[in-house]
Amino acid sequence: MLLPSKSIPADQALLAVGAQILVQLERPGSVSAVWERLQEWRTERGMRSALPFWWFSLALDVLYTIDVVEQRDGELVRKSRAV
Structure with missing residues (x-):
């Protein structure tokens, strides 16, 4: 489920969909x-x-679990990481 397999195409694996969601979170929504x-x-x-x-x-859920997104004021946002 997390990674592509024989039964799960690459664009549908949960990590791939999570990455696609992060692209959409360039602006909150x-x-x-x-x-x-x-x-x-x-x-x-x-x-x-x-x-x-x-x-x-x-x-x-995966993105929340790995702590890269959060909800603020009713909107999903990417968490910023200080490096």
């Missing part, structure tokens, strides 16, 4: 706004494989 932006982004790039909302939600 509500969960539904980020979902819509992701759908448009995937369509523009010719990604025809279905991405159900529940899979999007699982990818968000």
Whole structure:
């Protein structure tokens, strides 16, 4: 599930979808706004494989678990990392 396999295409693996979500979080947005932006982004790039909302939600769970996103004032935001 996290990584591509025989049954999970590369563009649908949870880590890949998580990366796609992070691209959408260049600017904060509500969960539904980020979902819509992701759908448009995937369509523009010719990604025809279905991405159900529940899979999007699982990818968000992964991002929360690895502590790279958070919710502030009702919007999803990327966490900034001090290096």
